[in-house]
Amino acid sequence: MAVTSRIAKENGTDTGKGNGYGYQKKAFADGHYTMDVSGLAAANHGPGDITVDQGVLADGTHMYTETRFGSIGIDTIGGEAALHLVTDSNSGRLRVDDAFDAAHQVKLGNLGDLSFDFLVQSADRTDVIPVIRLTIDADGNLATTNDRVDLVFEWAYQGKGAVPQGSWQHADLSGDNWIAWEHTYAPSQNLDTAGNFQALSVWESAAGFTPTGGIHVDANSIVLGWQIADGSGNGINSMYLDHLHVGGQAINFA
Ligand SMILES: [Ca+2]
Ligand SMILES: [Ca+2]
Secondary structure, eight states: OOOOOEEEEESSOOOOOOHHHHHHHHHHTTSEEEEEEEOEEEEOOOOSSEEEEEEOOOOOOOOEEEEEEEEEEEEEETTTEEEEEESSSSTOOOEEEEEEEEETTGGGOOOEEEEEEEEEEEEEEOOOOOOOEEEEETTTTOOOTEEEEEEEEOEEEGTTOOBSSSSSSSEEEETTTTTEEEEETEEEEESTTOOOEEHHHHHHHSSBBBTTOOOOOOTTOEEEEEEEESSSSSOSSEEEEEEEETTEEEEEOO
């Protein structure tokens, strides 16, 4: 089934009726809106990452999935339709990417909200929830691309103990000032080493931060999009994610 998406009401249940273009403009007016995303599905139970272009969404952003030894879908749990990530083995690797269009690209210092709800149904590990990665142009000059990095937010580095399982939880990465580390692309390296873990407030400050062996990120870096990630190395798990807020964009998987 193809992905469908629509700009929903900012609060309450979207009945799907009476929300014409006029309402969509209203929803966009303050820069904050909720978009329902339905029909997202991708599965690959073999080795080798398979990338699928899931198309341009109603808000102009562009969604992709990557799958290996697992599946991505939207299922209902606890009465809420949500993104469902299932890995088959410790080699399972799942990604949902959303690339921002020019209207959504925002300076890191102006990002604001970064939060989501999650439910871990089952997991081999007790220190893993869906990982959020912000894709960043570090120097804020889109004409140069060898400075693209990800800021990676993982539960295991927050000092929050074991992940609660079986119930919906809220992760407020901006409000709780989550710690993130940097992944660089040129060359590809994970700078998740001592001294390179910094709180979001540091990365997005005017002074910013330069990881050892990495690239300087600060308030003027530009957020190019986001990624939800599960694995590899996470064992077998079944996890749900919903109500992802990245700046003015909120996604309700429906
Ligand atoms: Ca939902
Ligand atoms: Ca650049």
